[in-house]
Amino acid sequence: MSLPDELDLLIVEHDPLEAELLLKPMGELTNADRIGVARDGEEALDWLLGRGRYRHRLGAALPRLVLLELKLPRLDAVEILRTLRANPRTATVPVVVLTSAAEPREVAQCYQAGANSCIRKPVDFREFAEAVRTTGDYWLRLNRTVQGAVPVG
Amino acid sequence: MVPTLPDYLRQIPPTTLAFAGAVLALVLLLAWILEWRRRRRAQRAEAAALGQLRTITATMREGVIAYDMDLRLTLVNPAFERLTGHPEEDLRDQEFLQYVHPDDRPALVAEWERLAQGESLRDQEYRVVTRGGQIRWCASTWSPVRDETGRQVGYLGAEFDITERKLAEDEMRQDTELFQAVIEVQQAVASAGLDSGTVMRVIAERSRGLTGATGVVIETLEGDELVPVLRLGVESPPLKLNESLSGAAARTGELQRADDIEGDPRIGHRAYHDQGIRAILAVPLRHDQQVLGVLKVLSPTAGGFTDRHAKALRLLGGLVGASLEHAASFEARQARLERRTEALQESEQRFKHLVDAAQEGIWVSDERGVITYVNPRMSELLGYQNGSLVGRPIADFLDATARAGAQRALARPGNGAEALDLRFRRQDGAELWGLVSASPIPGRDGGMVGTVGMVTDITERKRTEERLRRSADRLTVLHDMDQAILGARSPAEVGRATLGRMRRMVPCHRCSVLLFDFARSQAQLIAGYSAGTTLPAGPIPIERLSPGDVLRRTSIRVIDDLAAVESPAPLLKELRDEGVRSVLSVPLLVDGEAIGEINLASTTPRGFTAEHRDIAMEIAAPLAIAVQQARLREELTRQTGELERRLAERGATLRALTAELETMVYAVSHDLREPLRHICGFTQLLLDDGGPALDPAVQHYAGRIRDGANRMSGLVDDLVSLARVARQDVLRRPVDLTSLAEDVVSRLEPQAEGRAVEWRVQPLGAVECDRELVGLALQSLLSNALKFTRPRDRTVITIRPVQHEGQAGIAVQDNGIGFKMAYAGKLFGVFQRLHRPDEFEGNGVGLALVQRVAQKHGGRVWAESNGDTGATFYLTLGAPPS
Incomplete structure (x- = not known):
């Protein structure tokens, strides 16, 4: 199963249960087919950077938001962030890191690697759903993004 | 020291030099005059020349004379007039020799003859008789006077007045003679010995010889009288101090001189007047500032004693006083000694009875400590035949251990020296303890000629003391060992302390404490001494000691004579080679088992008495307990240490485990949280989405699932926090x-x-x-x-x-x-x-x-x-x- 070429929201989450819980509130904000879930860091980077099986996407539009789970197999969030920020094309794409147990050290590392925000997932689902809705509302509706590298000045 | 005459003469030189200087000046002058005369030979007559000479010589202090070949004076200067006391007109043309003392004329004539024969110039001394009849001494130097043809016409002389010098020389010579005389007197006194009668007679005779006196009296001062002890050529009664010349001399301490006793206020008696005595010299005889008596010389001539006599007597008085005193005190001592000798002879018999019967041993030794007398008790005490001690040094009979210290004390005891406890060795080898007091026997010269000593037998007392001391020692040892046990000392420390004590009580060549370890077939030497040195601690194989069953015995073992033991154990063999003859082994018993032993070795056969055994056994018992205690304590310490070590190990493991656990708790909590969130999430979705359609019971259960998951989630959150705190x-x-x-x-x-x-x-x-x-x-x-x-x-x-x-x-x-x-x-x-x-x-x-x-x-x-x-x-x- 491969991701569609254009997306408003890319969720990077290896756990399908977690992904499903995320999709529930997010689905209220945009079309379900505008939301994609990458199952690991490799797939997310291939899709975002237009390489590997997503080579055809090279130069294609970037999503309005990437929701990145902190703990991922193989490539973790910090490594993904560093690769994205090192590439001029993806340097400014909004990335929000989701964590379940916020270690201050890990949170700090995420910000240093270029995360736009870090959110701790509350246990209570209603609180969690509210937090996700607020986040999506902000990044998908209010936030203005720049596609690709735009020369400034 | 009395100076000799030449010494005095040598003290004269200043005058002699002056004289020689004057002569030299004169000779130079004369040479000049002669030169002068030669130059004017033709013009001047001799008289004129003499006139000139007169003028020149008038101011000279030396007498200058000229005389012709007939020895008639042709010229005299004023100085020569003063010398002779004659005016020039008396002297001129007079024969020179008439002014010379007759005794000196031949010598002068002989000198002129010598000069006439062309001999060289020589100084002359002669006496001049002055106009007033006095004698003056002249030193003279002459030179021949010749006319222009070279013929001798006379003599020119320079005369120097040396009377003062001559008098002084004379005085000195007489003094010297006097000193020599006095020295002779003293020597005579010294050789007269110590008999005061002889001494006084010598003094008297010499005094008479020196002063020319007719009578001599020596008086001694007794109370307020001077009593004659020697009279020579004169009768003399005892005289009162305050009415005699002798008295005055004794009182003032000064020589008294009476040139004529007639009317002399110092003399209040007439004992000498009748004997025709006119002059007296009295000199005090002194010794150490004290007047002992008076030496007196008497003369029938008024003024018969001169200053010189007085001087001689004064010297004699000083010298003789001391001799007299010595002689007198020697006589007194002699007298006392004689009296004592008699008394001694008298009491000697009584003393001998006393000494013979005395309960104390008495010996007399000479200054080298060699015995010259012992009483029977002394022989008996030392176990020798009466008399066989004499001729041997007293030190021979002292025990070897006592000898060094006592020898000096006995050979040269001080006065009032304290009594000594000394160990003697009897002939049979037994010891004798004596309380010894020795006193020096003084000799006549104040030195020591020997020693008299007294010995009281205190052997019994000493033995009692020794026994008491030893039991005190034994108690001390037991106390020490208690202390050692209480003080938690190591077996080696306890062993060393014990042996240290034991060596003082039991004389031995070698001693050691061994602890057995039968399981390992070895013994441990924990303390030991051999011939005064410390033996190294360490293991010894049991088989080197004795068979194990022998060592296990619980009774004391004694080897009376190692030389008699057939095939001894290796260690015993070594000891035997070292010179050990007897061995005492005492087991250390704990609960009836031998855990070790004390070994004592002596170089004499049967070196250990019953008492020694008792002491060793007495010490072994607490030593065994102390050693056992110490061993238990060591074991306890070892176990405690082991326990602590294990505890520390476990602590470290525990800490590592805890840290691991905390890490795990964190990881687990984190991982648990996810599924919990999912349970919560989906339960909520079930309730939200399926809500109204659900059975109320299903709704209830779903709610319970959600609550439970929520609570568990909170717990996990808290555990994560706790773990983080622990790790952070x-x-x-x-x-x-x-x-x-x-x-x-x-x-x-x-x-x-x-x-x-x-x-x-x-x-x-x-x-x-x-x-x-x-x-x-x-x-x-x-x-x-x-x-x-x-x-x-x-x-x-x-x-x-x-x-x-x-x-x-x-x-x-x-x-x-x-x-x-x-x-x-x-x-x-x-x-x-x-x-x-x-x-x-x-x-x-x-x-x-x-x-x-x-x-x-x-x-x-x-x-x-x-x-x-x-x-x-x-x-x-x-x-x-x-």
Whole structure:
């Protein structure tokens, strides 16, 4: 199963249960087919950077938001962030890191690697759903993004 | 020392030199005159020449004369007139020799003849008889006077008055003679011996010879009288001090001289007048400033004694006084000695009886300490035949150990020396203890000619003393060993201390303490001495000692003579080669078993007495106990050490495990959290999405699932926090506690919604601590306070500063339900709860976390409550307020 070429929201989450819980509130904000879930860091980077099986996407539009789970197999969030920020094309794409147990050290590392925000997932689902809705509302509706590298000045 | 005449003459030179100088000057002058005359030979007559000479010589201090070949004076100068006392007109043309003392004329004539034969010039001394008949001495130098043809016409002479010098020389010569005479007297006195009669006779005769006296008297001073002890050529009665010349001499201590006794106020008697005596010299005889008597010489001629006589007598008096005194005191001593000798001879017999019968041994030795006499008791005490001691040094009979110290004391005892306890060795080898007092026998010269000594047999007393001392020693040893046992010393220390004591009580060549280890077939030497040196501690194979069954015996073993033992054990063989003859082995018994032994070795056969055995056994018993105690103690120490080591190991393991566990708790908690969230999430979705369609019972169960998962999730969150606190290092920074507390309060306010809660945050000051950890702790404390005040209508939570043991901290006081102080100890344990879940929610992690924070900071947490009126929690942070 491969991701569609254009997306408003890319969720990077290896756990399908977690992904499903995320999709529930997010689905209220945009079309379900505008939301994609990458199952690991490799797939997310291939899709975002237009390489590997997503080579055809090279130069294609970037999503309005990437929701990145902190703990991922193989490539973790910090490594993904560093690769994205090192590439001029993806340097400014909004990335929000989701964590379940916020270690201050890990949170700090995420910000240093270029995360736009870090959110701790509350246990209570209603609180969690509210937090996700607020986040999506902000990044998908209010936030203005720049596609690709735009020369400034 | 009396100077000789030539010595005196040598003291004259200044005058002689002056004279020689004058002569030289004159000769030069004459040479000049002759030269002068030769130049004017033709013009001047000889008379004119002499006239000129007169003028020149008039001012000279030396007499200048000229005379012709007939020895008639042709010229005299004023100095020569003064010398002879004759005016020039008396002298001129007079024969020169008539002014010369007749005794000196031949010598002068002989000199002129010598000069006439062309001999060289020589100085002359001669006497001039002056006009007044006095004699004056002249030193003269002549030279021949020749006319222009070279024929001698006369002599020119320079005459120098040396009368004063001659008189002084004369005086000195006489003095010298006098001294020599006095010295002779003294020598005569000395050779006269010590008999005072002879001495006085010599003095008297010599005095008479020296003074030309007719009578001599020597008187001694007795009370206020001078009693004649020797008279020579004169009769003399005893004379009163205050009416005789002798008395005056004795009183004043000065020589008295009477040139004519007739009418002399010092003489109040007439004893000498009738004998025709006119002159007397009396000189005091003194010794050590004390007048002993008077030496007196008498003459029938008034003025018969000259100054010289007086001088001679004065010298004699001084010299003779001492001789007389010596002679007198010697006589007195002699007399005393004679009396004593008689008394001695008389008492000698009595003394001999006494000495023979005495209970004390008495000996007399000469100055070298060789015995010259012993009484029978002395022989008996030393076990020798009477008389066989004589001729041997007293020191021979002393025990070898006593000899060195006593020898000197006996050979040269001091006066009043203290009595000595000395050990003698009897002929049969037995010892004799004697109380010895020795005194020197003084010789006549004050030196020591020998020693007399007395010995009292104190052997019995000594033996008793020795026994007492030894039992005191034994008690001391036992006491020491008790001390050693109490003092927890090592077996080696106890062993050394014991042997040290034992060696003093039991004389031995070698001693050692061995401990057996039969299991390893070896013995351990823990202490030992051999010939005064320490034996090295260490193991010895048992088979070298004796067969094991012998060593295991519980009885004392004695080898009386090692030389008689057939095939001894290797160690014994070595000892035998070392010279050991007898051995005493005493087992160290613990619970009836030999754990070791004390070994004593002596170089003499049967070197150990019954008493020695007793002592060794006495010592062995407590030594065994001490050694056993020490061994047990060592074992205990070893085990304790082992235990501590294991404990330390376990502690380290435990700490490692704890750290691992905490890491695991963190990881597990984190991983648990995800599925819990999923359970919560999907249950909620079930309730939300399927809500109305669901059976009420299904709704109920779904709610229960969600609540349970939520609670478990909270627990996991708390455990994660706790684990993090445990893992995290404390990062101390100055923290404003007031603002921290206010932050925490504001975070908690949502939980207090709908309740009347009053937060009273007092100024808490600042302290160095980890802001995050302290924040967690404070949150836990405040949420606790909030929780347990829920039943109250009005909640008051006070946060105030606190100080405890110098540390700053925070106190959180609430008006909640409080707790029983009996449970105070359970408050801070993990999962410890004081309430049921249906009373107050919670998982028992919060206060455990507070405690971790306190511990991490080196502080403390504790709580107080007086029942249901609320509780106060205290947290200190290991640092003073900053």
